[in-house]
Amino acid sequence: MAQKTYRVIQWCTGVVGKAALQHFIENPIYDLVGVLVTNPEKVGKDAGEIVGLPPTTGVLATNDVEKIIALEADCVHFAPIVTDVDLICRLLRSGKNVASVAGPFSRQHYPEQFAKIDAACQEGQTSYHACGIHPGFSGDILPLTLTRLMNRVDHIQVTEFIDKIRNPMVYTEMMGFGRDPDELLAKPSRSPEAPFAFAESMAMVAEGLGKTIEKVTTKLEVAKATQDIPYSLGVGLPDTGVVREGTVAGQHYEWTAWADGAPLITYHFYWTMGEHVEPKWDLDSRYQVVIDGDPALEVRLMARPDANGVRPFLGLPWTGLVGATAMAAICDAKPGVVTHIDLGVVQPHGLVRR
Structure with a gap:
């Protein structure tokens, strides 16, 4: 049986975008037709070269936004560091379904942005899906799936551990490491709106359990x-x-969603700059779900150890892949904003290949 194929564009090629781009090049159900880059040094390069594959795709990277929007494509994997709702709406109106790893995620907290997206989806008869590893998988799909093994749920805790020395990333300086501790506590580098990006994940889990935050x-x-x-x-x-x-070398953010007057879902984020910190926190980079209840359970999501026995943190590549592997389902969905609940159990074709 011939497989249905989808014409796809990769928008931005950082760590997240490159993981998705490699998937689109190697997966036979996708036909890569365009790559948008922001680094001038990547302009004109074959898409394969950008991800360390043979430069034989015939798709050359461009920084020309208008050229990309004019392409005939079924979908766009949108992966900038900072989202741009107006650009997302232009892509949707042009007839391209969009999976955005940069959000927006929460209709409740960003109603004006989602009103624009709703209108663009109807005009282009397209679908929009916000995706990622967290929010987008470890804090919503994974814990809600695990509750199928529970008789009673008391409290769900999802934790992200990252050692930023073993797993360096551009967010280190943005997050305020090296600042005076009292100054950071008084005015965190992470935006006060940051919890809102995760609110939709919390709401989805709560709704799945029949509760309201x-x-x-x-x-x-x-x-x-x-x-x-x-x-x-x-x-x-x-x-x-x-x-x-003496300056900030570790940060622990804790966000808790309450229902029925008690904590129901808590997200922890432990980010550390290696082992020379006090107090000492766990350096084994991973996602972890702990559910208190009957029976209590714990699941750890982590990479396999490398040749040196170190587990790399794969949160950024996973962010790209969780959107890329759902792209066909997003294309086939009815027009409008598509949530995890709408997608149901995604069936990622094209993964088994020799």
Whole structure:
């Protein structure tokens, strides 16, 4: 039986975008037709070269937005660092379904943005889906799936652990590592709106359990560097900065959704700059779901150890793949905003190949 294929565009090629781009090149159900890049050094390169594959795709990267929008395509995997709702709406109106790893995620907290997206979907007869690893998988699909194994649920806790020395990324400086602890606690580098990006995930889990979230509370604690800590912004890059002794070298954000007057869902984020911090937190980078209830359970989602026995943090590549593997289902969905509930159990074709 001939497989249905989908013409796809990859928008941006950072760590997240490259994971999706490689998937589209190698998966036979996708026909890559365009690649949008923001780095001038990538312009004109074959898509294969960008992800370390043979430069034989015939698709050359461009930074020309108008050229990309004019392409005939079924879908766009949209992966900039910061979202652009107006661009998303232009893509939707042009007849292209969009999976956005940068959101927006929550209709409740961004009603004006979703009103624009709704209108664009109807005009283009297209679908929009916000996706990622967290929010988008570890904090919603995974815990809600695990509740099928429960007789009673008391409290769901989802935790993201990242050692940013072993797993360097551009967000290190953006997140305020190296700042004075008291200053960071008074004015966190992470936006006060950050919990809203995860509110839709919490709401989906609560709704799946027949509950409604009453409020979301937040908490922040920091760890201090016990010595100067040099750091890089990328794997294989030279050290580009130093977190000084006594400054912020670890951050623990805690966001809790309440229902029936008690905590129902808590998201923890532990980000540390290696082992020379106090207090010491877990350095084994992973996602973890703990459900208190009957029976209590715990699931850890992590990469297999590399040759050195270290587990790399795959949150960014997974963010790209969870959208890429759902792209066909998004294309086949009815026009409008498509949630995880709407998609149901995604069946990612084209993964088994020799």
